Amino acid sequence: MGYWYLAIAIGAEVMGTIALKASDGFSRPVGTAVCIVGYLIAFYFLSLVLKTVPVGIAYAIWAGMGIVLIASISAVIYKEIPDLPAIIGMLLIVAGVGIINVFSTSAAH
Incomplete structure (x- = not known):
C-alpha cells in the first residue's frame, strides 16, 4: 500500500502547489483553501508511506515526480513553458526515479 499512498501524496502535493499559484499570495480564498487542503492530504499520506518505504526513497520519488508533474501542468494551465x-x-x-525503483535494494516493494 505504501506506493499507492505515495501516489496519492504526490497528487495532493501537485494540486496544492498548483493552487498555491492560483491563491495569488493567499489573497484568493478558494485557491488558498485548495492549497491548504492539498498539502494536508499530501503530508498525511506521506506519513503513511513512511511506515513501509524508507524516507529517502519516498522523498526522492515524491519530489522528482512532483517537479515533473507541476512543470507539465503549469505549462498547460499557466503557459509557463520550460526551456x-x-x-x-x-x-x-x-x-x-526510475533507477531508484528498478535497481535500488533499499526501495521496499
Whole structure:
C-alpha cells in the first residue's frame, strides 16, 4: 500500500502547489483553501508511506515526480513553458526515479 499512498501524496502535493499559484499570495480564498487542503492530504499520506518505504526513497520519488508533474501542468494551465535545459533536467529526474525503483535494494516493494 505504501506506493499507492505515495501516489496519492504526490497528487495532493501537485494540486496544492498548483493552487498555491492560483491563491495569488493567499489573497484568493478558494485557491488558498485548495492549497491548504492539498498539502494536508499530501503530508498525511506521506506519513503513511513512511511506515513501509524508507524516507529517502519516498522523498526522492515524491519530489522528482512532483517537479515533473507541476512543470507539465503549469505549462498547460499557466503557459509557463520550460526551456530545453529545464526539460533535460526533468528527464534526468525521471531517469533517477526510475533507477531508484528498478535497481535500488533499499526501495521496499
